[in-house]
Structure formats: C-alpha cells, structure tokens
Amino acid sequence: MGIENLKTTLKNEKTGNSLILKTPLIGASGTWGYNVEYQDYVDYKYLGAISTKGITLEERLGNVGERIFEVFGGLINRIGLENVGIEAFISDKLPILKENNIDFLLNIAGNTIEDYEKLALIAQTNNIKALEVNVSCPNVKKGCLEFGLNPESLYFLISKIRKVYEGFLIIKLSPNTQDIKSLATAVESAGADCISAINTLRGLGVKIDYINNKFYKKTVQGGLSGTCIKPVALYMVNQISSAVKIPVMAIGGISKLSDLFEFMAVGASAFQIGTANFSNPSVIEDLAIELSEFMQKNNYKTFDDLKKDIKNG
Numbered sequence: 492m493g494i495e496n497l498k499t500t501l502k503n504e505k506t507g508n509s510l511i512l513k514t515p516l517i518g519a520s521g522t523w524g525y526n527v528e529y530q531d532y533v534d535y536k537y538l539g540a541i542s543t544k545g546i547t548l549e550e551r552l553g554n555v556g557e558r559i560f561e562v563f564g565g566l567i568n569r570i571g572l573e574n575v576g577i578e579a580f581i582s583d584k585l586p587i588l589k590e591n592n593i594d595f596l597l598n599i600a601g602n603t604i605e606d607y608e609k610l611a612l613i614a615q616t617n618n619i620k621a622l623e624v625n626v627s628c629p630n631v632k633k634g635c636l637e638f639g640l641n642p643e644s645l646y647f648l649i650s651k652i653r654k655v656y657e658g659f660l661i662i663k664l665s666p667n668t669q670d671i672k673s674l675a676t677a678v679e680s681a682g683a684d685c686i687s688a689i690n691t692l693r694g695l696g697v698k699i700d701y702i703n704n705k706f707y708k709k710t711v712q713g714g715l716s717g718t719c720i721k722p723v724a725l726y727m728v729n730q731i732s733s734a735v736k737i738p739v740m741a742i743g744g745i746s747k748l749s750d751l752f753e754f755m756a757v758g759a760s761a762f763q764i765g766t767a768n769f770s771n772p773s774v775i776e777d778l779a780i781e782l783s784e785f786m787q788k789n790n791y792k793t794f795d796d797l798k799k800d801i802k803n804g
C-alpha cells in the first residue's frame with residue numbers, strides 16, 4: 492500500500508521557509524539514536540524524519556548511576572545528554588544519514604549562547620536542512636533550560652541562531668513553565684519556523700522496599716515522558732498553536748492513532764514519538780499504516796485535508 496497521502500509540508504508563511512516530510516511521524520530526540528538504529532524494526536519509508544539524539548559541542552558521557560526509572564504510564568530519565576559531540580556527529584553519523592537517505596532534524600543543546608551559535612553555524616556549513624534547538628532539557632545541571640523559560644533570553648538566543656542558520660529552524664519548548672504562550676510568541680518573533688513541544692516534565696520516581704524489618708528508599712529525579720504526560724502536551728500544544736502562526740510539532744505520550752487525531756484537533760501539524768518506541772519499536776510504521784488506511788477508507792486525499800477537518804470538528 493502506498494503512503495503518498497501522508498506527505499506534508501511544514502511552512503513558515505512569513506519567511507517561506509519550509510520542510511517537506513514524507514509522513515508527519517518523526518522519531519523523537521533521545522529515543523531514536525543517530526541514524527539506522529531502528530532499521531530492524533521500522534521501514535524508514537514510513538518515517539517523516541528522525542530527530543537525532545541531542546548534540547552538544549563537546550562529547551558528553553551523561554549522568555552516572557541509574558538513568559531510567561519506570562513509572563505508571565511512562566518513565567523518568569536522567570540520561571544527562573550523553574552524546575558523541577558535534578565533531579564526531581559530522582564525521583561518523585552524518586555520512587550514514589546521507590548514504591541511507593534518511594531525513595533528519597539535528598537536535599542541539601548548549602550551555603551558553605555561544606555554544607548554540609557555534610552548533611548552528613556548523614549545521615549551516617554542513618548544509619543541514621532542519622535544526623531542532625533544545626532549550627528545554629530538565630536533566631542537566633546548567634544550560635538549556637535556563638534560556639528556555641524566559642521569553643526575553645529565549646528571544647535573544649533564537650535571534651542569534653537565526654542570524655547564522657538559514658535552514659528550517661525548530662525550537663523545542665519546555666512544559667516546565669507557567670506561561671508557554673509568551674515563550675511561543677518570543678520564538679516566533681525571533682524568526683523560528685516551527686515549534687516542537689513538549690520536552691519531558693520534571694519528575695521524581697520513588698521506590699520503597701521493606702526487607703528484614705527495614706525500609707530501603709531509592710529516588711530518581713529526571714524528565715518524565717510517556718502516555719502519562721499526554722494531557723499536559725495537549726494543553727501546551729493547544730496554547731502554543733493559539734498564540735502563533737508557525738507550525739507546531741506535537742510531542743508527548745503519542746502511541747495511538749487517536750492520539751494523532753487529538754493533537755491535530757488542537758493544532759498540531761506533525762508528531763514526534765518518543766517513549767512509545769521503547770515498548771513497540773515498530774510504532775511509527777504501525778501508525779503510518781493506520782493513518783494512511785484511515786485516510787483512504789474515508790476519502791481523504793491529503794494529510795492537510797484531514798488536518799483541516801479534524802481542526803474544524
């Protein structure tokens with residue numbers, strides 16, 4: 492069965508910058524590796540793109556100790572942005588993406604404005620067509636979240652990135668805020684082409700064991716993800732899409748066809764799938780097939796027609 496009906500274009504109407512996606516389904520950063528890691532589970536023709544593991548200027552080893560803690564409906568991670576660094580990404584990972592014709596968003600994170608500028612310049616120099624800027628990682632000690640929660644500093648940061656990077660610029664927002672609308676409008680006026688939301692929520696996992704008349708406590712603090720965060724993501728996407736004109740990519744607890752519909756109803760133009768890949772590594776292929784079949788059965792010729800109908804429903 493063909494899935495040509497899933498093709499969609501995300502467009503910043505103001506600048507004309509656009510991103511063509513084979514399907515609106517994207518593997519979320521940190522859950523999809525760098526390139527071909529999922530090839531035994533997913534036919535990549537069903538993928539709109541991969542968002543790469545978050546890349547920093549230097550290699551990072553991440554946090555020591557327990558990094559993943561399962562909770563009801565999701566998990567808490569404290570990976571701490573382990574990644575190979577931009578130099579190794581360009582020399583070792585990028586060629587594989589190119590050889591395999593894999594569309595991708597380069598996800599970046601930094602500690603300082605200069606870090607972000609350098610990374611964006613490297614992306615520009617290497618002709619990388621889409622950049623996803625993480626200003627929202629809650630599980631590293633300093634850096635990105637500090638920029639991400641203040642509209643003025645966020646505007647300043649994005650303006651600096653926009654000056655050096657001409658491709659499709661996506662800003663990934665944090666849900667750990669009282670005022671997502673101000674952050675979204677700051678991002679749009681600084682020249683971004685798209686907003687992706689949400690990153691993980693701050694969470695704490697606690698495990699109590701009672702052994703030989705004694706309690707043993709374990710706690711893991713990090714970023715909460717998975718189906719349990721979907722209502723928060725729906726709220727945030729709704730707020731963002733009512734505040735800006737640029738397209739919004741929904742992220743947060745997506746695993747079913749009905750999730751796609753719910754996010755479309757609140758203004759999403761594409762979807763990123765994260766934690767669900769861990770329990771079903773073929774989830775993106777499954778969703779693409781289900782979505783395409785639904786459209787054929789119900790005479791929707793294009794994904795945009797479907798989106799419009801659901802939004803107006």
Ligand SMILES: Cc1cc2nc3c(=O)[nH]c(=O)nc-3n(C[C@H](O)[C@H](O)[C@H](O)COP(=O)(O)O)c2cc1C
Pocket residue numbers: 519520521522544545546568570572598625628663689690691715716717718720742743744745763764765766767
């Ligand atoms: C193990 C793990 C690692 C992640 N690493 C990153 C990262 O490096 N950069 C980033 O922007 N988001 C990262 N995220 C956040 C996800 O991309 C996504 O925003 C979040 O998990 C919510 O989506 P989900 O509920 O579908 O997982 C990570 C999430 C998980 C679970």
